[in-house]
Amino acid sequence: MSDNIRRFKYNGEDTLSLPARPEAFDTLRTWLENIAEELQLPTKTGRHLLIAADEIFTNISNYGYPAGGGSANVAVAFNMNDRVLTITFTDTGVAYNPLEAGEPDINAPLEDRQIGGLGIFMVRKLMDEVKYQRDGDRNVLILSKKLDA
Amino acid sequence: MKISMQKNNGKLQVAVEGSVDTITAPELSAALKGAWRDITALDIDFAAVDYVSSAGLRVVMEADKYMTQRGGMIIRNLNSDVKEVFEMTGFDELLTIE
Numbered sequence: 001m002s003d004n005i006r007r008f009k010y011n012g013e014d015t016l017s018l019p020a021r022p023e024a025f026d027t028l029r030t031w032l033e034n035i036a037e038e039l040q041l042p043t044k045t046g047r048h049l050l051i052a053a054d055e056i057f058t059n060i061s062n063y064g065y066p067a068g069g070g071s072a073n074v075a076v077a078f079n080m081n082d083r084v085l086t087i088t089f090t091d092t093g094v095a096y097n098p099l100e101a102g103e104p105d106i107n108a109p110l111e112d113r114q115i116g117g118l119g120i121f122m123v124r125k126l127m128d129e130v131k132y133q134r135d136g137d138r139n140v141l142i143l144s145k146k147l148d149a
Numbered sequence: 150m151k152i153s154m155q156k157n158n159g160k161l162q163v164a165v166e167g168s169v170d171t172i173t174a175p176e177l178s179a180a181l182k183g184a185w186r187d188i189t190a191l192d193i194d195f196a197a198v199d200y201v202s203s204a205g206l207r208v209v210m211e212a213d214k215y216m217t218q219r220g221g222m223i224i225r226n227l228n229s230d231v232k233e234v235f236e237m238t239g240f241d242e243l244l245t246i247e
Binding site: 022023025026047051054055058061062118119121122125126 | 170171172202203204206207230234237238
């Protein structure tokens with residue numbers, strides 16, 4: 001495994017800048033799939049990371065820049081010592097902390113369910129930790145997950 | 150994503166193929182809304198669906214809500230990856246999945 005980890009670009013870190021538009025998700029998907037392959041992640045883990053990234057990027061592309069334009073920066077880092085994989089999303093759109101959105105009541109009947117909050121609920125389920133920081137004019141959302149040895 | 154639809158005696162059968170994500174979910178929503186007037190049963194086959202995000206779940210939720218008063222909806226043939234998404238969000242408990 002260690003040889004494969006060493007191959008990961010830029011010593012375990014890679015970044016991607018994307019236009020904040022839903023169509024750009026295809027680029028993000030391909031990029032993440034390549035990283036998952038390089039790290040030889042189990043298919044299921046790769047899929048979980050992809051779903052989480054999809055939900056966050058969707059929020060940014062749909063709501064981050066109401067006037068249009070704008071971009072999102074995505075960084076993936078893998079720490080070989082503790083085997084923690086981190087995906088950091090940074091954007092300069094509307095200040096928004098998704099963690100402050102109420103959790104959906106997943107036991108409520110479907111017709112009573114609130115539409116919002118479902119995506120971030122999934123992200124929290126799929127990752128070990130989700131942190132939000134406001135850094136100047138930037139939203140920084142950090143998702144992390146400990147990978148199995 | 151590909152959608153095929155067939156309507157027989159008030160029953161709308163829909164087969165979806167590919168990914169139901171942010172980009173494609175609105176297409177599925179529009180296709181359903183364009184065809185579901187006057188139906189009494191909705192049957193959606195997900196056998197060829199390999200990916201569903203929350204945007205896809207929203208369309209399913211919207212369809213279930215619409216069909217509640219009209220005879221009901223059945224979702225069929227979720228593959229294990231997609232089923233996991235339904236389970237994670239509790240949708241498997243609330244929908245009729247076969």
